[in-house]
Amino acid sequence: MAAMAVHAAVSRHEPAAPTHSYWILLGAVLVVSLALLLLQRWSTGLRRWIGHMFPIIAAAVVLLTLCAVITSGFRWLPLPYFPSPAGILQSMIEDRALLFDSTWHSLLLLLCGYTLGVATALVTGVCIGWFDQARYWGMPALKIIGPIPATAWIPLAMVLSPSQMMSAVGLIALSVWFPVTMLTVSGIANTRASYLDVARTLGAGRSYLIFRVAVPAAMPSIFIGLFMGLGTSFLTLVVAETVGVRSGLGWYISWAQGWSEYGKVYAALIIMAAFFSTIITVLFRVRDRVLVWQKGVIKW
Amino acid sequence: MVTIAAADAAREPSSLRARGVRKSFAAAGDAAVRTLALSDLSFAVEAGELVSIIGPSGCGKSTLLRLFAGLEALDSGELLVGNDPIAGPSAERGLVFQDPSLFPWLTVRGNIQAGLVARGVLQAKRREVDDFMRLVGLEGFANAYPHHLSGGMAQRVALARALINHPRVLFMDEPLGALDTFTRMNLQDEMLRLWQMNRMTMLLVTHDIDEAIYMGDRIVIMTPRPGRIDKTISVALQRPRLRSSPEFLQLRGEILEHLHLAGKAPAVEPT
Numbered sequence: 001m002a003a004m005a006v007h008a009a010v011s012r013h014e015p016a017a018p019t020h021s022y023w024i025l026l027g028a029v030l031v032v033s034l035a036l037l038l039l040q041r042w043s044t045g046l047r048r049w050i051g052h053m054f055p056i057i058a059a060a061v062v063l064l065t066l067c068a069v070i071t072s073g074f075r076w077l078p079l080p081y082f083p084s085p086a087g088i089l090q091s092m093i094e095d096r097a098l099l100f101d102s103t104w105h106s107l108l109l110l111l112c113g114y115t116l117g118v119a120t121a122l123v124t125g126v127c128i129g130w131f132d133q134a135r136y137w138g139m140p141a142l143k144i145i146g147p148i149p150a151t152a153w154i155p156l157a158m159v160l161s162p163s164q165m166m167s168a169v170g171l172i173a174l175s176v177w178f179p180v181t182m183l184t185v186s187g188i189a190n191t192r193a194s195y196l197d198v199a200r201t202l203g204a205g206r207s208y209l210i211f212r213v214a215v216p217a218a219m220p221s222i223f224i225g226l227f228m229g230l231g232t233s234f235l236t237l238v239v240a241e242t243v244g245v246r247s248g249l250g251w252y253i254s255w256a257q258g259w260s261e262y263g264k265v266y267a268a269l270i271i272m273a274a275f276f277s278t279i280i281t282v283l284f285r286v287r288d289r290v291l292v293w294q295k296g297v298i299k300w
Numbered sequence: 301m302v303t304i305a306a307a308d309a310a311r312e313p314s315s316l317r318a319r320g321v322r323k324s325f326a327a328a329g330d331a332a333v334r335t336l337a338l339s340d341l342s343f344a345v346e347a348g349e350l351v352s353i354i355g356p357s358g359c360g361k362s363t364l365l366r367l368f369a370g371l372e373a374l375d376s377g378e379l380l381v382g383n384d385p386i387a388g389p390s391a392e393r394g395l396v397f398q399d400p401s402l403f404p405w406l407t408v409r410g411n412i413q414a415g416l417v418a419r420g421v422l423q424a425k426r427r428e429v430d431d432f433m434r435l436v437g438l439e440g441f442a443n444a445y446p447h448h449l450s451g452g453m454a455q456r457v458a459l460a461r462a463l464i465n466h467p468r469v470l471f472m473d474e475p476l477g478a479l480d481t482f483t484r485m486n487l488q489d490e491m492l493r494l495w496q497m498n499r500m501t502m503l504l505v506t507h508d509i510d511e512a513i514y515m516g517d518r519i520v521i522m523t524p525r526p527g528r529i530d531k532t533i534s535v536a537l538q539r540p541r542l543r544s545s546p547e548f549l550q551l552r553g554e555i556l557e558h559l560h561l562a563g564k565a566p567a568v569e570p571t
Contacts, residue, residue, distance in 0.1 A: 194401040197371050202415035203391030203465060212417070216405040293405045293445045 022086035029061065083263040088270070091263035099252065103271055106237060106248040109165070110279070113172025114233050118226065121177045125184025125225075129218070130210055135185075142181060150175030150232065151239045158244060168240040175236040176229035183225030187218025220294060223287045230283060234276050249275070312347030313382035314468035314501045316368060321377035323363055337363045339526035341377070350495055350502040352516030354509060354555070360527030361505040365471045368503065369395045381469065391419055394462035398474040400454040402446040402461075409433070409442040411457050415465040425464075432460040436490070452483035456490070463494060469501045477507060488514055492539065509555050513548060514541055521558060531558060 033054075040047040064085050071077055071084040083091075092099065128138040150171045161167035191214045199213045215222075241250025249272050256264035311317070321341040327333040337360040345351050353361050366372045367379055370389040379386045381393065402411050413429045416422040433439055436456040446454055455475060462470060475491075476484040488511060495502050506512050512519045516535055523530040533555065537547055556563075 192401070194397055194399060195403060197366075197369075197389075198395065198397070198401050198461075199414070199418060200371065200389035201369050201391070201393060201395040202418050202461070203389075204418035208418045212414075213403070216403070219405065293447070 022089050025089060029057075033057075081262050083266065087263045088266045091261065092267035092270070095264055095267065099249075099267065099271060102247060102249045102252040102268070103275060105245075106241065106250070106275070109168055109241070109245065109248060110172065110233060110237050113169045113237070114176050114230070116169060117173035117176030117229065117233070118180055120173065121180035121225070121229070122184060122222075124177070125181040125222075126188060126210065126215065128181070129185040129188025130214060135189075139185075142178070142185075146178040146182065150236045154240070154243060164244045164246065168237075168245045171240050172233050172236045175232040179228035179232065180222070180225040183221045183228070184218060187221030188214045190221070191217040219291060223291065226283060226287075227280075230280060238272075311380075311382050314347040315382060316345040316469065316501060316503070317378070317380040318343055318364070318368075319378040319380075321364075321367065321379060322375045323360070323367060323372065324375055336526040338367075338374075339528055341528045343520060343529050343532070345501055345503065347501055348499055349517050350492075350504065350515060351518050351520055352512035353503065353505045353520045353522060354507070354512045355522030355527065355530070356524045356559075357507075359522040359524050361522060362473050364522075364527070365395065365473050365503060365505055368469070369393055369471050371395075391415060391465040392468050394465060394467035394470045396455075396458050396462050396470070396472045396475045398477045400446075400451075400458035402449075402454055402457055404446050407443050407445055408438055408449070408457050411446065412460045412464055414461055419465070428464060432464050435463075435494070436460045450483075451479050452487060455479065455487065459491070459494065463498065466498065467500060469503070470495075472502065472504045474505055474507060476511065484508075484511070489540075491515070509552055510543060513537075513551050513555070514543060519555065521555070 036046065036050055040050055067085050071082050071087075124138065124142075127134040128142065129135070153171060153174065154167075157167035157171055158164070161170060195213050195217055196209055199209055204213070237248070238250035238253075241248035242254045245251060249268050253265050253268045256262070256268065319342045321338055322336070323338040324334040324336045327335055341360075341364070353364070355361055363372065367374050368381075368386065370386050370393065386393075403414065406414065409429060412432055413422060413426075416425050416429070430439075433442060436459055438453065438456060438460070441449070441453065446457070449457065459475070472491075476487050479487065492515060504512070504515055506515075513535055519533045519535060520529055521531045521533070522528065533551070535551065537545070537551075541548060
């Protein structure tokens with residue numbers, strides 16, 4: 001706790017050209033931590049949380065201070081590539097409207113592509129996993145088309161699709177489709193035979209066997225596919241925005257770089273980190289909900 | 301025991317009959333080589349009878365149950381339930397494995413009502429779910445997931461799940477094999493109670509000779525592969541049976557003798 005205050009104070013003296021907003025940020029951290037220090041007297045839950053969280057928060061502040069010392073304190077790193085944390089914060093605030101707009105566009109594009117990809121993948125995955133005919137014809141296609149990185153289709157997608165937006169949605173969907181299909185297939189095909197046998201002797205028809213036995217049994221595997229798909233969809237999103245679509249965080253980064261405004265590049269990267277991390281957290285929450293029946297789930 | 305000749309007349313719908321059943325499996329890795337699991341197996345089970353099947357490992361006991369349950373197709377011969385040949389699985393014929401095979405994604409209640417959902421009659425028979433949960437003593441565990449249950453509790457759920465369809469015949473493939481002795485003995489009584497209450501035909505495959513005697517009206521001993529009926533023993537003891545009664549132990553001795561498992565008397569050393 002004391003270390004926090006010291007660090008905050010030190011860092012306020014270090015920057016050569018301290019800016020208004022950086023002051024506020026550090027001040028806010030200081031005020032909040034002092035307030036929590038006071039409050040913890042009355043709440044054991046809060047005290048436990050503070051004990052758990054403060055080392056990592058302190059480390060973040062130390063790291064931030066170190067950055068400030070290196071960049072604006074001693075100017076060891078060349079400008080304009082490495083602006084100080086204060087400068088980054090400043091550009092984040094100055095350009096907040098455009099950043100917000102870009103994040104919104106990225107989110108929209110990601111959700112459209114991801115949803116489309118997952119929906120298609122579940123249909124193809126269940127078909128290939130369950131029906132022998134579909135597996136015979138579908139597996140070779142999956143093996144050939146699947147491993148091609150979605151970004152390799154960019155030249156083709158730009159020619160074929162009527163709009164940049166549509167081609168980007170298609171590419172993201174494609175990048176999600178492969179891992180989700182693959183893991184759905186393996187999940188369905190590896191359904192324990194005894195579950196299916198028991199269901200048959202209980203009078204189950206085909207739709208019960210598929211949707212109430214094989215699909216739930218495949219859920220853990222499907223979620224692994226969803227996580228892998230999410231990773232590739234982030235990649236495809238950023239690449240698509242960088243080379244084609246004229247909006248979104250990927251576009252913003254390359255645009256800011258074009259103007260040599262590296263403060264904005266870092267600002268966009270920070271937002272991207274928070275944005276992607278939030279989406280992964282959401283997926284983990286969904287997974288925990290759907291797979292409550294499973295033992296030993298990884299916490300995010 | 302119904303003789304083969306008498307079996308040609310109209311039969312009770314919950315009686316079973318096997319005649320000249322033959323079943324082989326492709327050997328792993330080589331489809332041309334086939335292992336004969338059952339060969340020329342014939343026997344009949346009367347409606348409402350409880351028959352224990354014992355025999356050495358790999359004698360095709362489980363295969364026989366799977367054939368009766370309709371999960372496998374036979375090579376040749378005839379399998380009848382009542383007067384109808386078995387064409388595939390049916391809710392009329394329940395099956396319980398040694399591994400309870402509960403659906404882990406469903407709660408205890410979800411598992412027990414699975415049969416009703418599968419047949420699309422849940423709305424009409426929802427009240428029975430509670431009855432069956434009470435029947436197997438699991439009222440307090442309706443919302444528990446299977447991985448929280450002990451082996452004995454899980455097997456009770458599996459029993460309730462099979463019974464909720466009111467099957468005419470219940471096949472049990474070493475249902476208590478994985479349980480400790482105390483749980484096993486308790487569940488044996490429970491299974492007898494459920495059998496008497498539901499008036500169904502029951503076929504019990506087991507490794508446990510005591511269990512076979514304690515439970516069965518008859519004991520069928522099968523030969524090693526290829527499996528066929530070796531010997532049929534009627535158990536004339538009144539229920540509830542006393543595991544330590546002289547008659548019980550004598551029967552046990554006979555079966556062990558027959559299986560050449562009775563052991564040898566120690567040879568007297570010359571002095």
